[in-house]
Amino acid sequence: MSIITLSRRLYSRGEEIAEKVAEQLGYECLSREVLLEASTEFNVPEIKLLHAIRDAPSILERFTHGKEKYLAYIRVALLEHFQRDNVVYHGLAGHFLVKDISHVLKVRIVADVEDRVQLAMEREGISRDEALRAIHSSDEARRKWSLYITGVDTNDPSLYHLVIRIRKLSPDDAAAIICHTVKKEQFHTTPASQRAMEDLLLATRVKAALVDEYPTVEVEAREGAVQIALGGARAADQKAVQQIAAQVPGVKQVTVAATAEAAW
Numbered sequence: 001m002s003i004i005t006l007s008r009r010l011y012s013r014g015e016e017i018a019e020k021v022a023e024q025l026g027y028e029c030l031s032r033e034v035l036l037e038a039s040t041e042f043n044v045p046e047i048k049l050l051h052a053i054r055d056a057p058s059i060l061e062r063f064t065h066g067k068e069k070y071l072a073y074i075r076v077a078l079l080e081h082f083q084r085d086n087v088v089y090h091g092l093a094g095h096f097l098v099k100d101i102s103h104v105l106k107v108r109i110v111a112d113v114e115d116r117v118q119l120a121m122e123r124e125g126i127s128r129d130e131a132l133r134a135i136h137s138s139d140e141a142r143r144k145w146s147l148y149i150t151g152v153d154t155n156d157p158s159l160y161h162l163v164i165r166i167r168k169l170s171p172d173d174a175a176a177i178i179c180h181t182v183k184k185e186q187f188h189t190t191p192a193s194q195r196a197m198e199d200l201l202l203a204t205r206v207k208a209a210l211v212d213e214y215p216t217v218e219v220e221a222r223e224g225a226v227q228i229a230l231g232g233a234r235a236a237d238q239k240a241v242q243q244i245a246a247q248v249p250g251v252k253q254v255t256v257a258a259t260a261e262a263a264w
Helices: 012-023 035-044 047-054 059-064 066-083 113-124 128-150 170-180 191-210 235-246
Strands: 005-008 028-030 085-087 105-110 162-165 220-223 225-229 253-257
Touching: 005 012, 005 170, 012 085, 012 170, 028 066, 035 066, 047 066, 047 128, 066 085, 066 128, 066 191, 105 128, 105 170, 113 128, 162 170, 162 225, 191 220, 191 225, 191 235, 225 235, 235 253
Parallel strands: 005 085, 005 105, 028 085, 105 162, 225 253
Antiparallel strands: 220 225
16 A cells, blocks of 8 residues: 655644554554564663754764664664555654655645644643743754755755645645545555665664664665675675674665765
């Protein structure tokens, strides 16, 4: 079938819409569960993973590449679900964590600030000023995070296949639009797109195995053949990387290069 990633700002009813879509389609609905699974699999506190995927990087993180490590772990957990197909993901950074897979429908939910303020006040029992501060703080942190990680503002509509403004639409209306769109043939899973997902998952698993020691490593995979770019690493590093990568389940062949140019 298909996969849906749903991006939204704080207090934009994205969770409600995602749950309605998943219920109507019979899909799995995912959000923070992915962080818990990554925390368990890689023995990392969940709060560190949440910080990595939600907050703008600190000066120290820019030098230590701490976010890159944790994002690699989160990506493994998410793609393991995506490989099984029929998923609605409404957690953070879904549009970034999976790229170039044709059966992924990327949706952005947009709500007016005033509507968000009212929802925040109702849910949290806070004042209007407190709601505004919370919303602006969250929006700015996510904008900075996106610019640092991807070089693109997460509000850029070109990142998504579908942008829905819900001021005059109910969550039910938005869910109906998404369900209608995802049923279009161009978003159906094909043998080729499923292989692309499997290749992406394998590359991500290899990167997760390497990222602690080699945080800037780049990995590509195709049908079990893995190419790793270290950016001019020493011969000893190349040998160590090859040995680590070869131990990842599903890897049949490993090539380590000094540049990021793919062999295919």
